[in-house]
Amino acid sequence: QKEVEQNSGPLSVPEGAIASLNCTYSDRGSQSFFWYRQYSGKSPELIMSIYSNGDKEDGRFTAQLNKASQYVSLLIRDSQPSDSATYLCAVRGGTSYGKLTFGQGTILTVHP
Amino acid sequence: DTEVTQTPKHLVMGMTNKKSLKCEQHMGHRAMYWYKQKAKKPPELMFVYSYEKLSINESVPSRFSPECPNSSLLNLHLHALQPEDSALYLCASSQGGASGANVLTFGAGSRLTVL
Numbered sequence: 001q002k003e004v005e006q007n008s009g010p011l012s013v014p015e016g017a018i019a020s021l022n023c024t025y026s027d028r029g030s031q032s033f034f035w036y037r038q039y040s041g042k043s044p045e046l047i048m049s050i051y052s053n054g055d056k057e058d059g060r061f062t063a064q065l066n067k068a069s070q071y072v073s074l075l076i077r078d079s080q081p082s083d084s085a086t087y088l089c090a091v092r093g094g095t096s097y098g099k100l101t102f103g104q105g106t107i108l109t110v111h112p
Numbered sequence: 113d114t115e116v117t118q119t120p121k122h123l124v125m126g127m128t129n130k131k132s133l134k135c136e137q138h139m140g141h142r143a144m145y146w147y148k149q150k151a152k153k154p155p156e157l158m159f160v161y162s163y164e165k166l167s168i169n170e171s172v173p174s175r176f177s178p179e180c181p182n183s184s185l186l187n188l189h190l191h192a193l194q195p196e197d198s199a200l201y202l203c204a205s206s207q208g209g210a211s212g213a214n215v216l217t218f219g220a221g222s223r224l225t226v227l
Contacts, residue, residue, distance in 0.1 A: 034215065043202055043218040044155065088154055090216075099168060100145075100216060102154035 003027060004091050006103035013110055019076040021106050023089030026070070031093030033065055035074045038086045038105070047087070048074060079110040115139050116219035118203050124225045127193060133222045135186040135203030143167075144186040145216065146178060147202040155202055161186060193226045200224075 006023045013019045021035075032051055036044035048063040050056045050072065056063045062075040072091075076083055089103040116137045125131050135144065143162045147155035160168035161180040175197075177189040186203055200221045206214035 032214075043200075043221045045218070046215055049215055099157055099160070101157075105154055 003101045004103040010107040019079045021074040023072045025091045030091045033072045034090040036088040118219035130191045133188040137205040141205035143206045145204040149200045198226045
């Protein structure tokens with residue numbers, strides 16, 4: 001079992017729709033959870049961080065964390081073509097102290 | 113502009129060359145990282161320096177040699193690389209060490225091609 005798993009997609013949504021990205025992790029002791037966005041040929045940039053169960057909202061983005069289910073998600077409301085990118089889920093803590101482990105990434109395409 | 117600066121942006125080297133990648137941050141961060149990213153794959157951790165000491169080495173081949181001269185600088189020395197080492201090398205830093213909630217800020221990357 002991979003440490004961090006994401007659906008690789010591609011996920012295609014129409015402009016204005018909600019995009020839902022999902023991630024599961026295997027280390028139950030994991031403490032910190034991040035979503036990064038990466039445009040083709042560019043470096044990852046942080047979209048959201050979440051550390052406790054529940055929802056965290058920032059503009060059009062909402063991160064949801066459920067530690068009991070070892071599940072973290074990212075919702076993008078009112079999706080825009082500029083949101084088209086690879087979204088990387090990253091998890092840190094637990095037994096791998098100091099190590100940030102990335103999922104394989106989900107390719108999102110928002111079409112006009 | 114990113115606050116983590118990597119140079120060079122592009123590097124082409126032969127298998128017998130010796131070269132170095134450089135990374136600099138002036139945010140007062142106390143942890144710095146090297147990641148390697150192949151096309152269509154996620155970043156893979158190579159090394160972590162926390163408070164200028166090597167804290168994680170992910171069993172990286174010795175042809176990659178990290179160096180942290182001070183808290184703002186991180187180098188990756190390259191020697192006798194193989195074509196399969198061609199990748200995007202990402203430097204990152206985080207405040208207050210390598211643990212817990214500290215968020216990584218990535219540089220723009222150095223794209224390495226080994227001929």
